Amino acid sequence: MKLHAAAILVIFWLGVLPVHTVEGSASSQSMRKISCVDLSTQQLNIRNLISYEKQQTPVKAIMFITKKGIRICVSPNQKWVQTAMKKIDQKRTTKRR
Template identity: 65%
Template sequence: MKLHTTGILVIVWLGIFTLHTTEGSVASQSMRKLSCVNLSAQKVDIRSIVSYEKQKVPVEAIMFITSNGIKICVHPDQKWVQNAMKRIDKRRTSKRR
């Protein structure tokens, strides 16, 4: 009888442990990096931008990252945004060589 009870307790414990670790890994996978929701209408000084990321969801946007680590979301169709992206891409390719 003791062996039967011990077996059930071990199975319950394993079930709880598995559920707990699965929830932890799922929660950590669903954590997303910062995403753009609101877009800035102001032009950013291109010289202060060091990088950018493209985003499609929840809104189509470009997230510029400044040398101070500030993240600014802008609409990708603006001419100055496209020029800034080209300039950053040029800097990236010249550093790789």
């Protein structure tokens, strides 16, 4: 009887494992998009910023990405944000040449 129960559990486990793996990888791809909800009010050191992304929803924001990979959301209306975006764009065009 114990062997019969163990065989059923193994068959069940083998049947569930591939389905769980496929669902996990598909759902994790949809979760990769990070969006801003709260905005930081502090000015960041421009030298530590390597990239940015513009966002329109759920709030209008700029998401800066630091050298360490940290993502920080700020209001696009601030003057220092516009300056930082221009400097990042200039670095990108310089590297492409």
